[in-house]
Amino acid sequence: MLSLSVDSVYVHKVWNESELSKMVPGGVPFPMLSDPGGKIGREYNVYNEDTAVDLRGTFIIDPDGVIQGYQVLTSVVGRSTDEIIRLIHAFQIVRESKEKEFTPADWKPGMMVLKPAVExxxxxxxxxxxxRSRE
Amino acid sequence: MEVRTMIKAGKPAPDFSAPAYYQGRFTHVELSRYREQWVVLYFYGGDYTFV
Structure with a gap:
């Protein structure tokens, strides 16, 4: 997990110490990256030129450095951490099966997977x- | 003219390096150092907002 915003590392530090550590004991456990001027945000097409900040972009990258999925939201609605974790579980299962098993819509860990075949x-x-998948 | 990398699911993630704050220290992060691991990039608007 790597978080990114246009704020400096100094602001990250103070935010972590003054607020985030009150939500997460010990503070956030991942690196908080600084993206001054939205250079990386532009690369990932999540930089908002009008407000000069990055949008809520989430990218899942596999161990080969390939983007397996992404989501971009405007600034008004927050993301679902459960959904991000669900997606990583699903991508990991597919990868471990060497793409012999796929996960259908609304799949959750523990549910059956599909083995694509002519049959x-x-x-x-x-x-x-x-x-059934909503149980 | 600015050349933009194509972001596409199934395509390589553009590499980058950035200054970072990590557990009490200032450091530097390169995406390419995270090969062999799953990575979530989590962009947000700004510190002291809800993310």
Whole structure:
């Protein structure tokens, strides 16, 4: 986990000490990166030129350095940490299976995965139902 | 003209290095040093906001 904003490392330090450490004992456990002028934000297309800050961009990068997924939100709505963790679990399972197993919509850890095969075409309905995945 | 990297799912993440604050110290982070690990990049608007 690497967090990024246009703030300096000095502001990161004071924010961590004065506020974040009151929410997380010992302060945040990951590096807080400084992105002055939104240089990295521009690279990742999450920099808002009008407000001169980065948008709420989340990128999941695999051990080969490949972006497996991303989400970008405006500044008004916060993200779901549970969803980020769910996605990482799912990508890890697929990677460990060497892409022989895929995870369907609303999959959560512990649920069945799909093994893509010719026989599966047209028969996903037998294994996956919208209501079941919401249990 | 500014050349922009294409951000796409399934494509390599652009590398970068940045100054960082990490557990009481000032340090430097390079994305490429995190190979062999899963990484979440978490951009947000600013310190002292809700993220």
């Amino acid at each position: 599966l075409v047209g028969r996903v309905w037998e294994m996956w139902k919208p209501d």
